[in-house]
Amino acid sequence: MMIAEVSKKFNLSQDTLRYYERIGLIPGVNRNKSGIRDYTEEDCRWIEFIKCMRNAGLPIEILIEYVGLFQQGDETVEARKELLIEQRNQLVARIEDMRETLERLNYKIERYEQAVIPAEHELKKLED
Amino acid sequence: MMIAEVSKKFNLSQDTLRYYERIGLIPGVNRNKSGIRDYTEEDCRWIEFIKCMRNAGLPIEILIEYVGLFQQGDETVEARKELLIEQRNQLVARIEDMRETLERLNYKIERYEQAVIPAEHELKKLED
DNA sequence: TCTTGACTTGGAGTTGACTCCAAGTGTTAC
DNA sequence: GTAACACTTGGAGTCAACTCCAAGTCAAGA
Structure with a gap:
């Protein structure tokens, strides 16, 4: 190819x-x-x-x-597994962070949807 | 402060x-x-x-x-909302991508766990 | 044969997001 | 009053991850 x-x-x-x-x-x-x-x-x-x-x-x-570990052959199986586990754990954490941010965005969007024509003092609130 | x-x-x-x-x-x-x-x-x-x-x-x-939109005041409420929605959608997509990658990592790790001392021909399989 | 076009290489340039630095100023501790 | 320190500014430097470029090679078509 x-x-x-x-x-x-x-x-x-x-x-x-x-x-x-x-x-x-x-x-x-x-x-x-x-x-x-x-x-x-x-x-x-x-x-x-x-x-x-x-x-x-x-x-x-x-x-x-x-x-690199992969190319070194079977002695590195354990090291590769550990590397993957470490990265998996970090990925889980990142996903959780993003899920929280997503909820926050959703909340903000909802507030924008409720405030049809918001008054000045309400705009501030939108940034909570 | x-x-x-x-x-x-x-x-x-x-x-x-x-x-x-x-x-x-x-x-x-x-x-x-x-x-x-x-x-x-x-x-x-x-x-x-x-x-x-x-x-x-x-x-x-x-x-x-x-x-910038926020600082321009209330005329930009709609634009801000749309911006947030667009970013929310992209975030949802990124999270979904990451979730899929996470499953793939989990699958790979599982295979490493099963292969206690894998033979050479089995190592290749681990890269599927 | 000559040109076109897809590839090769090593190296330089770009982008996004910081991070560091030099020179200067104002407040506090002695 | 002077040294130490926390801050100020504008600008330069760094880092990861590409992205682009110049000069060269090779195979195929007119």
Whole structure:
């Protein structure tokens, strides 16, 4: 699979794909005889995984560490598991934070909906 | 309230507080006779609100817009409401994304838990 | 053969969000 | 009164995460 296809498939720019490879965020991609990247199915699974994790806010640094551990083989299974658990816990916390903020936004919106044409002194209240 | 207190109260650096004021992310703070910032209760409520929203990932640019609208008075109530609704919708989407990623992480961790000492060919599977 | 176009590389530039710094001023402690 | 300290300002520097660029290579079509 050529870089152009992969780029479209995952909606990541070619520059981003090359950048991810360069910094070790995805394992090195094979080149064909003329030096052009040829992505395997496994490469694509990595990219999809990384994209998903990045989307959820996991830092690149941590993901590079994970990929590195993976490439070192079976001795790192425990370390990888711990890394994932740590990130899972942080994700749970972030989601909870966001859920609280969401409720707050909903409350604020509701108040805006009730106040059809609010008077000046009521506007202040809207910022509670 | 002096900047040092506010900084501690909200766990934001003094630099960040000054930066937020400079870019219009919080309305201008009054100074005392000697030119030193003196935060009112209302200033604090803004800071707390902004911190909460930033935490949930709302971009600074949007929040500046919101503050700007607020300062323009009652004509902007509708615009503010729409801005909040748009941000609420995006937040809902982000939370849903993160929830999905969380499930994926949980699944991965479970698999790591089951594979006590996995053989080489099983390691590949762990990356599904 | 010549050009077009998709790719390659290493490195520089950008963006968002801070974070730090230098130079200056006003209040407090001795 | 002078040293220490907390603050002021405008501007420069930093960091993560891309994003863009110049110069070069290679395969395919007119």
